[in-house]
Amino acid sequence: MAATRTGSRSRSRDLRGHVAAIVPTAFVVVAFLLPLIGLLLLSLRPTDTMNNVLPGFTGAQYAEVFGTSYLWGSVVESLWLAVRVSLTCLVLAFPLAWYLARSTSSVGKSLVFVITLSPLLTSEVVRSFGWRVVMSGEGPVNVTLQALGLVDESLPLLRSPWTVFLAVVHVLLPFAVLALSASLGAIDNRLLQASADLGAGALRTFRSVVLPLATPGIVAAAVIVFSLSMGVYVTPLLVGGANQSLAGLRIQTEAMVAFDQPRAAALSFVLLAVTLAVCGLVGLAGRLAERGRRA
């Protein structure tokens, strides 16, 4: 009798859970999937010479994306930037996240927390403009270099692809720190102690204990930073300028300058597909690493 009542309560809880999930699920369907389907259909539409959308379906937009170095090259360039940014963010975020998750100094933690994550409180536009000011011809970096006698004339730092790379890393680093610190904070202190007791040095403990246990956080951070880097638009445009060969900028050009909405949609879908494929591979690698650890 008691078991029946418990089962009935459990079913009732399940039902309430299902009902509660309906609204957000419906929201995701309406706000994300439906526009995505609309975009997919748009990417299959033909256009006239003035890029007005015509009725019918064609794969010409995708053929153009894959067959034109101007468009496909931008996807490759975005992929390359995203890989470099993701790896750099992971390397930089790890010690920061470790400190935030494990340090016993509340003052130190608060300081690092504010310094690392406060950029999230300002918009990407403001942060990118900050980089513009710092790296400009008469900005602090050039003024310092000239004052030190290292260069005679100001350097065109804004043109350098390294400036864009650094700015994107700066913009996305807090996301990696957040994802990693949650994972590192969950590591049981007793495991670290046990490793030390068994004679493992810091490096061995890091490699054999910390790294495997941090895998979910590493995967999450990599996926978030990689996805955001693939579609990054504002920072490269503001910092490096319109000559950046990135897919985000190409999509904007196709949609808002050439007014070729179907081609912009096709390029968006190719970018999305590449992003999902890489994120899937990262997730798979994480799962394999996890399985290897358990075996």
Place this chain on the structure above:
Amino acid sequence: MTSRSTRRTTRPLTRTLAVTTALTLTGALAACSAGGDDASGDGSGETLKVAVYAGSWGESFAKAFVEPFEEETGATVELVPGGPADWLTALRSTKGGTPAYDVVAFTPNVIPSAVSAGVVAELDTAQIEQFDQLNEVLAEQSNVGGTQYGLPLTVGSTGIAYRTDKVDEPPTDWSDLLDPAYCGHVAVSPLTFNTGVEFLAGLINEAGGSITDPDDVDAAFEQLETLKDCASTFPADGTSVETALSNGDAWVAAHWDGRAFVQQNAGEPIGFAYPASGSVGALTSLFVTEGTEQEELAYTFLDYVASSEYQPVFSEGTWYAASNDQNEYPAQFDGQITSGQGAYDDFVWVDYETITPQLPDLQARWQEIFG
């Protein structure tokens, strides 16, 4: 207990309803009385959505045209800030229904696409009182295939802006931007931005060619190759050109005269050179959108925009000449900006009708050089 608590909640509710009703009635009566006494026009209660630029352009537009229009007609103008590409995209997405705006400002690079998409209506020039006073050259730039669509408002010309404290010998023509003396300090705008196309057109014109001739375009791209390692920044909008000059990221740049003179008059070390072979015309025109429910009010508003009474106010704010040939400007303005009949005859005008479909390919070539 229950009934008392109900009474307690009902009383304030009743009082709130009574107060709200009284306030609403008072407001409505006040609105009726204001409409009857103050507004001399017949636009009371009407709203006109006008898409124009933000910043000093929009502020000057509001001061010059919107304020007198609202005062005299009683109508309200809602200014929607943004850029031509955003507005065209919004109009395309609302095509067939109520357009997103009643009146919209477009630059020549967007006009062929807007006309082709059917989002702007043919302009009934007979309804614009002072249309005959508008400069013919400018009016011609707002028509497509011989049909007048736009009302030309403001004209600037693209020439060469430079840093007076960095450049010893001011540039005199377009090809001076390729001078090795400026290497590492040249702003080169992409062809996705008007100034980029206008620089290309100026360069071709200086060589005696036309931007619609593929051979001339090839020759200009060969010239651009020499800038490959000399460009210091690639501004994609007017503000970025200004910032690049102000911050020292560029010492020379193709730029609009009005914006450069505003910087100069503000005390910045910025000079402006009108290229000897010809400046490139940059025009902004206003269009009535197709399917607007406020067509009559839109035409009334365009009357204000075309008027020689209000245009000089706008020019003083933006430092751009306006289209009415009868305009009278202050002496300082006349000293810096050429305007009026004959002033635009030597301008180079980009044939956007021909160029627009080619722009993605041209931009791809630009990208090969500077990307």
